[in-house]
Amino acid sequence: MTKKILTMIFIYIILAMIGLPALITYCSYSSHSPAEPETAQPEAELASPEIIRTSELENYIKGVVAAEMPALFEIEALKAQAVSARTYAVRKMKENNSNAVPYDIGQAYLSIEQMQQKWGENFTTYYNKISEAVDSTRGEIMTYENEPILAVFHAESAGKTEAAENVWTQEIPYLKSVDSSLDKNAPDFETSISFTYDECIKRFSNQYGNLSLSKDTLPQQLKILSHTPAGYVQQIQVGNKILTGREVRETLHLRSSNFSIQTQNDMVIFTTKGYGHGAGMSQYGAEFMAREGKSYQQILQHYYTGISFSVYDSKET
Numbered sequence: 001m002t003k004k005i006l007t008m009i010f011i012y013i014i015l016a017m018i019g020l021p022a023l024i025t026y027c028s029y030s031s032h033s034p035a036e037p038e039t040a041q042p043e044a045e046l047a048s049p050e051i052i053r054t055s056e057l058e059n060y061i062k063g064v065v066a067a068e069m070p071a072l073f074e075i076e077a078l079k080a081q082a083v084s085a086r087t088y089a090v091r092k093m094k095e096n097n098s099n100a101v102p103y104d105i106g107q108a109y110l111s112i113e114q115m116q117q118k119w120g121e122n123f124t125t126y127y128n129k130i131s132e133a134v135d136s137t138r139g140e141i142m143t144y145e146n147e148p149i150l151a152v153f154h155a156e157s158a159g160k161t162e163a164a165e166n167v168w169t170q171e172i173p174y175l176k177s178v179d180s181s182l183d184k185n186a187p188d189f190e191t192s193i194s195f196t197y198d199e200c201i202k203r204f205s206n207q208y209g210n211l212s213l214s215k216d217t218l219p220q221q222l223k224i225l226s227h228t229p230a231g232y233v234q235q236i237q238v239g240n241k242i243l244t245g246r247e248v249r250e251t252l253h254l255r256s257s258n259f260s261i262q263t264q265n266d267m268v269i270f271t272t273k274g275y276g277h278g279a280g281m282s283q284y285g286a287e288f289m290a291r292e293g294k295s296y297q298q299i300l301q302h303y304y305t306g307i308s309f310s311v312y313d314s315k316e317t
Contacts, residue, residue, distance in 0.1 A: 057312075060101045061086050062127075062134045066115050067108035068153075069283055071126035074290035077283070078133035080299040083309075084151040084281055087141040090312050091148035137296070139311040142304055144174045149307055154276025155283050156186040158258035160230040161303065162278030167246065175279050176305045177230040182288035183274060191255060192271045200252075200268045204238055207251045211239040219263040232258045232278060246277070280304065 064085040065078060073081075085107055092105045103109060116123045142149045150172060154161075157180040164175035183189065195203070197215045200222075204211050213221055225235040225242065233245025245257035256274040263269070281303040289299045301307065 056101050057086070057089065058134055058138060060089065060103065060109070062130055063109045063111060063115075064089075064107045065130050065134060066118075066126075067110040071119070071122075071129055073283075073287045075129065075133055076290035076294065076296045076299065077286040078130060079137050079296035080281065080286045080290075081153070081283065082134045082137050083140050083142060083296065083300060084153050086137075086139075086312070087143075087148050087151040090141050091150060094148060139313075140309055141312045142300060142307045143310050144304075144307050146310075148312075149174055149304060150280075151304065152277070152280035153283060153303075154274075154278055154280065156180075156183045156189065156274045156276065157278050157282045157285060158231055158256060158274035159184060161280065161282060161285075162228060162230045162232055164279055166228040166230070166232065166234065167277050167279045174304045174307050177228075178302060178305070180282045180285040180303075183282055183285050185288060186275075186284035188255075188275070190271065190273050192269055193252075193254065194267045194269045195252070197266050197268065203251055208238075208241060208243075211241055213239040215266075218268070222261055222263075222268065224261065230258075230278065231273075232256070 061082055065081050068085065069078060069081045071078075088107060089102060089105065092102045093099065096102065110118065112127075115127060119126045142151055152175070159179075159181050161176075161178050161180050163177045164170060164172035166177075197218050201213045201215065201218065204213060221237070221239050223237040224233055225237055226233075228234045228245075233248065235242055236245060236248055238248070243251075245259070248254070249257040249259070252270065254270055255272045256276060256278060258274055258278070259270045259272045261268065261270055281300065285303070286299045289302065290296075294302075297309065
């Protein structure tokens with residue numbers, strides 16, 4: 001009898017030794033959901049808000065470069081565009097006293113999906129090229145007196161860029177008129193657009209209701225009075241008003257305010273040079289400088305007078 005009891009006790013001990021680890025393993029495994037990893041990422045390795053914001057900004061800049069400059073441009077031109085776009089965005093962020101990436105500040109922007117639609121089978125090649133331009137200048141901005149500059153840009157100048165005071169009536173020390181004569185090689189550098197006398201009078205009258213314009217004397221009522229040193233129209237007589245070249249450009253949707261006027265067979269012909277407001281960096285000028293071997297910093301220093309370079313820190317905003 002004693003021997004039988006001892007045998008049973010021995011069997012129970014063996015079963016306990018085998019079953020207890022299995023039970024512990026089962027309970028430990030079942031305490032996790034099937035989708036939950038066994039080990040969570042340590043808190044110290046999670047991205048900081050500053051890193052997240054910087055990453056979003058850099059991705060935004062890729063979308064701006066993709067929208068604002070042809071991907072076929074030279075890599076140094078694309079880098080110059082990236083730094084200009086980033087500087088413009090950072091300036092707006094500082095003005096808003098915010099780290100939020102501003103998507104509605106007037107810069108064109110393409111999402112990944114829009115890039116795929118635009119480039120089709122070339123998407124990977126073009127996206128990688130633009131990513132290289134942005135990533136290689138990561139965080140870099142232009143400053144003047146330790147503040148981000150107003151880094152405006154335009155498609156192509158009329159041979160010289162325009163000084164800020166001739167575009168927005170306010171002098172800005174780093175937005176001076178500089179040579180950009182290579183722009184003359186840009187496509188559609190000089191174009192013409194025609195309006196009938198009636199259409200021309202209608203457009204001006206809709207914008208400036210009290211103009212006195214007549215079909216009989218219209219050729220004499222449109223007279224350019226002065227040009228800026230860069231060659232853009234400064235003042236023009238339109239009927240009984242004196243307008244700026246910029247106002248005429250906006251009224252008639254001209255490519256630039258560097259224009260001449262001809263009348264022929266009841267048509268008014270405006271011939272323009274360049275494309276855009278003319279201030280800051282010329283995108284085609286940047287491309288031609290890059291083809292000549294200039295670096296992106298040399299390009300930017302040419303178009304933005306007296307600027308310096310620094311690295312943007314989101315924690316400073």
